[in-house]
Amino acid sequence: MSTLDPVVLFFVLGVVAGLMRSDLRLPSAVYEFVTMLLLLAIGLKGGVELSRQSLATMAPQMGAVIAMGLTLPLLAYPVLHYAGKLKRADAASIAAHYGSVSVGTYAVVAAYLSSQGIPFEEYMPVFVVMLEIPAIFVGILLVRGRALQQPFSHLAREIFLGKGVVLLIGGLLIGWIAGADGVQPIGKLFFDLFKGILALFLLEMGLITVGQLGDLRRSGLFLVAFAIVFPMFAAMIGGTLGWALGLSLGGTVVMATLAASASYIAVPAAMRMAVPEASPSLSLAASLGVTFPFNILIGIPLYHSAVRLMYPEGA
Amino acid sequence: MSTLDPVVLFFVLGVVAGLMRSDLRLPSAVYEFVTMLLLLAIGLKGGVELSRQSLATMAPQMGAVIAMGLTLPLLAYPVLHYAGKLKRADAASIAAHYGSVSVGTYAVVAAYLSSQGIPFEEYMPVFVVMLEIPAIFVGILLVRGRALQQPFSHLAREIFLGKGVVLLIGGLLIGWIAGADGVQPIGKLFFDLFKGILALFLLEMGLITVGQLGDLRRSGLFLVAFAIVFPMFAAMIGGTLGWALGLSLGGTVVMATLAASASYIAVPAAMRMAVPEASPSLSLAASLGVTFPFNILIGIPLYHSAVRLMYPEGA
């Protein structure tokens, strides 16, 4: 089979169509629909697995994952601000994006591993949900210090009540309460169709990526370099963490990929409201225009082969 | 498993998100899509079963069900008009809503029974379709007497050609003509995905319900009380009828729930055109803001346990 997972071919189709200036576009209502299904599906999946685990056993792992979510933006910020000479607000906003995770990238790595027949801890979606948010707070504190422009409550709402987060967390809770049997009847929509829905999502992502190239050109070479190098560096951290937590080979690949991925759903909305002086086009150009395609086309296989070295005995 | 059916958890998620003022919302095109699928699916299901029954045997049951659809609004009207001091038009409009049925509530009770493993007459959807309309005529006659503002033809169109009714009846006819085998190839969309689609529908319903609370506050306590008490009363009538018609325990629970449910698809559209002086927000606040959540959260289990008493021998 081709080295590219079939769903990724839809991304490529989107990119090509976009570059050739096709008028192809998912209607925004459909793109939103497809995204909602992905978010709910990932949340549900995570919740079901959570209901199988004892929180006690997972607590340490969760702590470590959150710690990573808080650390990554602190590592990204100085690079962006001092090396990259980016305005404080922009540097903090981009740092928040890269400290958080990309749900789409997670879906692709999950598809990648499953089509390679590589198992991974079923509860990984829990980490996806947990990594969404911490980086946002770090990002905001990096700009505002403790002097928040708006009341914190208002801010917390922007963060936790953004629809992306609500669907992820809501799905997680529903999956947790209902458990595997309870979720089974709705699984035909949320789980069986997952890859097909992902394909449509990636088709549109390809078109969106091309749309970012314009802003990218304006944003300069440094940002492009950052959007490729930082994810690889973050992947090392994530991979090491996964290995240290004793995850399987597959789980470690997922962790590396999560660390390497940059948010474009929860974080942009939150930062736009919390740090309006930061240019949204900069962070989106980097995360959508460079990091997302890099990860799903090159990063994931790369992280996979790197992680393989850490697991000499195979899985 | 939790007392709440998983699909109902999506409704709860919608309510919570709405109360917390999340910006979560199904795009209206998607909400419409999801509703259309539910209406068609229920119609198809009913039609397929109809093709299995001999009309002769069903005729009496159908007659009784229609009679109920004509009676309920006549019972609701005086309560609303005299006890509730509501304007004649408003009382009649609300009465029509409560004489008709809620497709969403039917879908939930069907899901509830199936996940409890309680069988019920497969042809129940036929009654859903048949209960949609009679109450509308009663409601209109209650306001206009015989003096209709618009030509009756124009009115009948508003009623029968509203998209909700067209999809229900159209689905019913297609299911009837095509029969079980004929419908099987399209079943993967309309039947297998039913519960997942219902979950999305209920998510949006939760958000819509919260949106009604404002109007509700304005509409006063009496209406809230009516929207809880009348359904329970109607459920007794529906339950008794189901029992008298010799339906199974499950079928009787469905009948009780149908009687207790209030329309928010076919009736609002029709009443808006036929009785424009009636305030649409009053009837929607009651049916969406109170009765729908009451039925799916409390009513259905309640009616179930009540009906159990009528069926000592179990089913």
Next chain:
Amino acid sequence: MSTLDPVVLFFVLGVVAGLMRSDLRLPSAVYEFVTMLLLLAIGLKGGVELSRQSLATMAPQMGAVIAMGLTLPLLAYPVLHYAGKLKRADAASIAAHYGSVSVGTYAVVAAYLSSQGIPFEEYMPVFVVMLEIPAIFVGILLVRGRALQQPFSHLAREIFLGKGVVLLIGGLLIGWIAGADGVQPIGKLFFDLFKGILALFLLEMGLITVGQLGDLRRSGLFLVAFAIVFPMFAAMIGGTLGWALGLSLGGTVVMATLAASASYIAVPAAMRMAVPEASPSLSLAASLGVTFPFNILIGIPLYHSAVRLMYPEGA
């Protein structure tokens, strides 16, 4: 079972609802979504089969099919221009529509054959894709001769980058690269749901068809006659070609139907840009208002029985 395939009943429902002036309408985002799924599904199906064939063996058949796509408009044009007294641009535009194919009609004939249990060459979708385009060039040349209004590059983009064509060809390529196994995980969406999605598509097509009747009245009797007679004539050509190429009975019925069908996705968009002086309502009234319903209601069974005569030994 009824002579009408169940999916076609949805078309009938749409027509009836439209004629009765129901407000039923698929939201345009949903109609676009459904159409995209059909185009991708057909492309994918074709690509998968292509990956099973040796191009060498298919090349001659492809050549013949393309030749047909180039010939049909040349046959239609004089009839429209001289007999029908249509302006040159209009005649050429309509000719292009009838030289191309209707994806929806293909989906219906495929459903028709499968529900009749009649096998046909799996790679037929390849021909659907290949027949989309040639006629467009012929149509344009018929008006412009070699004197193109716009740079050819710009024109080719309009043709090849119209979203309809992109989805068909893109799906084809993805199916081809990924192959049967690769596509399998996304098959639950694109293949299993195909008929249900087609049903929704046909529902809207019925409504759209009715919308064309107005333009049709204006466009006169000749066009109506052409839209029925030419397809039957084209079906003979297509059928003969299929038979000559040694296709199975089913495959020949498909070929006849493809020849008889008129495009309403790729061609209208392309002609609108390339030959703006041609009235789009004329060609759409003919292809959507007459030919599409004629083919799926009468044509397909007709072509089927005609082809049967060519295959005395059955299949």
Next chain:
Amino acid sequence: MQTEIRKLLTIVCEGQLESRVVADVERLGAHGYTVTDARGKGGRGVRDAGWDRSANIRIEVVCEAATANLIAAHLRESYYDHYAMILFMVDVEVLRARKF
């Protein structure tokens, strides 16, 4: 480029009225209209989309002042009492005045 003056009449009302209002508009002499979907809030409360139960539409009509007044008067008569609706008018410059 010489232009002429016409009235732009903008109507915002509940979506369910579309077919009726549009029919009125044409009957009263306008040669065309443009409709866009909208949501909003006014005396009758919030009007937000969903199973288009309560979404608004925004109808624009470019026509002669007399026609605009005719339409406005008719709409006020027929709908103001019971339906969510507002309208406003402004003079606009058009090309091809005969079209309007």
Next chain:
Amino acid sequence: MQTEIRKLLTIVCEGQLESRVVADVERLGAHGYTVTDARGKGGRGVRDAGWDRSANIRIEVVCEAATANLIAAHLRESYYDHYAMILFMVDVEVLRARKF
């Protein structure tokens, strides 16, 4: 048909601001508003739909001139520096002037 003059204030801004701008508009004394979804391009680049991350909205407010100025001034204060936003005003004739 006698009409009165009011201001039509049209605001085009990024969709994420809807709830905030609409709240401001009401707080500053407008009796209603109409919102339509839009896309476009301006100083801050293309704003096209999708996971409504960057779609625009178009808010129309019919109100008294004073209120319109108040709103315009407030919006310029609060949003112009950091958000994609433009606004423009025009006099329109309305019926039922008390509504606005």
Next chain:
Amino acid sequence: MQTEIRKLLTIVCEGQLESRVVADVERLGAHGYTVTDARGKGGRGVRDAGWDRSANIRIEVVCEAATANLIAAHLRESYYDHYAMILFMVDVEVLRARKF
């Protein structure tokens, strides 16, 4: 609050023209534009959505009068004969006039 006068040019045309018209608008000197989806009816008949084969769009451009006239003239030249299109103009008050 002092404001300046600019032209608001509104174009309603078939959706397929979006990319071309928008390109023209920018080329001819406008600094931005806003597009909303629409449906409607005019000389060329009903234009209703669906596989956006025949939906309309509504393009608004705020710019200097001269630019507006330039654009209007160009559009009439290039599209009026063969495409569904209308346009109208009105003076509007803007803040930040330099933007337009």
